[in-house]
Every structure is written in structure tokens, then in C-alpha cells.
Amino acid sequence: MSVGDSKPNLNSETKLNERFRTFLPVVIDIETGGFNAATDAILEISAVLLAMDTGGNLGVEQTFFSRVVPFDGANIEESALKFTGIDPFHPLRIARSEKDVFQSIFKTIRESMKIKGCKRAILVAHNSHFDHGFINEAAKRHNLKRNPFHPFSSFDTASLSGLAYGQTVLSRACTAANIDFDESEAHSALYDAEKTAQLFCCIVNKWKDLGGWPLAS
Secondary structure, three states: OEEOOOOOOOOOOOOHHHOOOOEEEEEEEEEEOOOOOOOEOEEEEEEEEEEEOOOOOEEEEEEEEEEEEOOOOOEOOHHHHHHHOOOOOOOOOOOEEHHHHHHHHHHHHHHHHHHHOOOEEEEEEOOHHHHHHHHHHHHHHOOOOOOOEEEEEEEEHHHHHHHHHOOOOHHHHHHHOOOOOOHHHOOOHHHHHHHHHHHHHHHHHHHHHOOOOOOOO
């Protein structure tokens, strides 16, 4: 699992928990072998941890990425591989077992929750229902009891960007938000998670700048 550099302008001690009702937003992107969370393989996952600076602006703190070995008996659709360009059986592909990957990510998220005083993590993703389903199925498959994510609530950047920018496709929403987006890099969990994180932060910070937060007493 690769770890991105912490951003020096962010202060992990700032009470991010006050912004989202004691929830810690964690941006997730998962690349899979199909659309069925119960049967189809997870091939890549990336998680982006966020922090808030002293001015109350949200930004990227750290990024985690791992290629995943398909679980035993996992279904992989050829059409999904053509879409993502992932070869799960490439001899030089460095991947870890699904259980190991999720145990590591869950542990890292719980540590971040403790530092920031949050009681639960909440998943942030573009079309979040998709990624949330795969997270929950993986936790169930490996009997991981300490899943930090809320079991059904999430923040969907497709909906949020539809409200903020009139766009629901990730690339178009990023363009509308003046975030660079390279189509040739898309459909990588690492790239899509980082762009989704930038988009989410942009929307949250824009709302603050427009006077929507903190709430008027």
C-alpha cells in the first residue's frame, strides 16, 4: 500500500468532527470485476483521508492505494477489465489479499478517527452506493467486525456536484470546478479517488465561502 505525503498546511488537530456531526469523511474509489458486490472481484482500492486547516478549509491529508488479489471464487467480467484496463493476472502485478488490504485500511481510518475526535467514518465516493456495497460485502466476507464506516449513510459526489455545478459525471464535474482531469488516467482507483477528494473538498469549501457554514445562530 502506498502512502501519500501529508499536506503541511493542514492541521489534524482542528475539529473536523464538528463539521460532519462527529463523522470523519473518507473518500473511496474501488475498481472491480463487475457490478455485483456479493460475487464480483475487487481489483483496486484507494482511500483518501481528509483534514481541515485552521481556516476551516477541507483538504487532502493522505492517500492510500492497493491492488487487490481477487478473493477465491470471485467473478470477473471481461467487459469490466476492458473498461478499466486492469489485468488482474499480470505476472508483475503487485497485489495483496483482500482481507489484508481491508484490515489495513480500516485500521488506518480508525486511527485517524481517534486523532480527530470522530465517532464514525462516513464514505465519500462518486456514485457512492456502488463503492459502499463492495466495502460492506468485503467486511462481511472476511468477518471484519470493526468496519469504521457507517453501514448505510454516505456522501455522494455525483449528487453534490449535480447541485453545485450542474454536472454528475466525474470528469465533467471536475472541469466545472476547475480541477484538472486527464481522461487517460481515469478508471484507476488511485486517480479517481484523488480527483473525487479534490471535488468533494472544493464543494465543501465553496459552500463555506458562500456563507453556508458555520450555520448562523
